Amino acid sequence: MSLNRVGWLVFVCCLSITGCTVSPAQNNSTLANLVVVEPQALDGRFQLELAKLTEIMAQESEQLDAEAMGQLLYRRGSLYDALGLMTLARIDFNRALDYQPRLADAYNYLGIHYTQVGQFDYAYEAFESVLELEPEHPYVYLNRGVAAYYDNRFDLADDDFSRYFSFDPSDPYRAIWRYLGAVELNPNQARQNLAKARLKHSNEAWAWGVVDLYLGIISEQEFLNSYATQGLDVDETLAERMCEAYFYLGKLKQLEGEWGTAAVYFRLALTTNVHMFLEHRYAAIEMDWSQQQANAEKTK
Template structure:
């Protein structure tokens, strides 16, 4: 994506926000937005897909045992997923399960896709299959907790997200998602719990700034001015940083009841094309929900 296109995109988003009545001084911080080119399509992934396709469609595939075929199908599915080709990825994940029905990781991916599509019953079935096959799966509880959060099943969401947080309290994102679920039940208690986790477990990792953002320790304006591009890790791209930053800014504005601004931030998170980040995965769902809320507010029944 060219820089001039990015400039036009941001200008349009700002105009849309202003036209919804949230312009002027209240939206001055939007002038501090940072944009970068979207994450480029990974050439190495594309080459690996071509190689796997050759193997899977070759007559020699008949000489490969089912376990290895399942691994090949799964690997190609994961690569498709990383490139944002979700329909092709789903097909391959299902093919992997045809050859190895005990592949917990494939169920975990399918559950994520079902959640993105708001097919929550199917998502729960997939995550429960993953957990049954691998009770210590590193992400199934997180992903089932997020599904429960979006399906408004907050007791289950809190249970799963608490379990995921307990497995690694130093991970700031685990703290954030637990907060989002807890906040639905008791906002004040959720903020106290978030602050306690911050004091007990915080490190210098960038994600803890996002916890400070939710607590109001760091203002939106200061966050935009000082933290968007600060101290990028050696293996971190600007698109990845912005994907996270804008998604959680969207969640902040959502909690404040400013759905117009939240919509802008979720759109910016989606524009980064960091397909493997859960923030990108659920930005589309958040956009749809923000639009529904705004439509209802403009056209009350």
């Protein structure tokens, strides 16, 4: 769910991942023939732009007004974020707001970062600032819903995901997140709403295959063999596609109680290095939680 597209090769192999205590082949035969992708390389264009922006701010800081400096800091922060340098990004977003306090997108990024590190009160505060400055911001309800979801406030998450879905029901990711929030409250109703969305709004977008997987219309192996690896857009890489596929497979395995397999899928999502994608941002949280649950089951 983002940008930065570069092509990659794929290979199929038996899975062996250091650090996971689960034995994938014993839990899910699909993992024995899993598609594994080469990690996405850091975009050289982003690194060059970072260097240029840093040079401009160092050499021309006295000539730049507050608005220009705020925009430059915000842009550099977004580049740091795209490269996975969260601490540097957060510093620049806060500095950008010192110069230009009405930068709604800077607050949105900060809310995401606070969610990633579990500082939910700060995340909610940041997203409220976004809504005050830009009530029609395209992603604030998704991001605030995600914060509520990981804060176990599923009623609030359900409200935000439902609102986000209503803005564009043809977007399968909106249907998926609405389902993930609602399934924690009323699994049967959540599944019915997901099926209704599939019947009424589905199109050629590949992620409707995730919906089919969740509804049991296709198998996990069918999903990997067709939806996940075929029909890439011209500006889409296999690493990006598989980052999403791994993440949503992991969420499915959590719902099925297969915690060890879920942890493997989230670890695979992390290895794609697609830092800008929502699915990559939260894969570490999901992996740790899944591994904790898998270990707890072993001690029973």
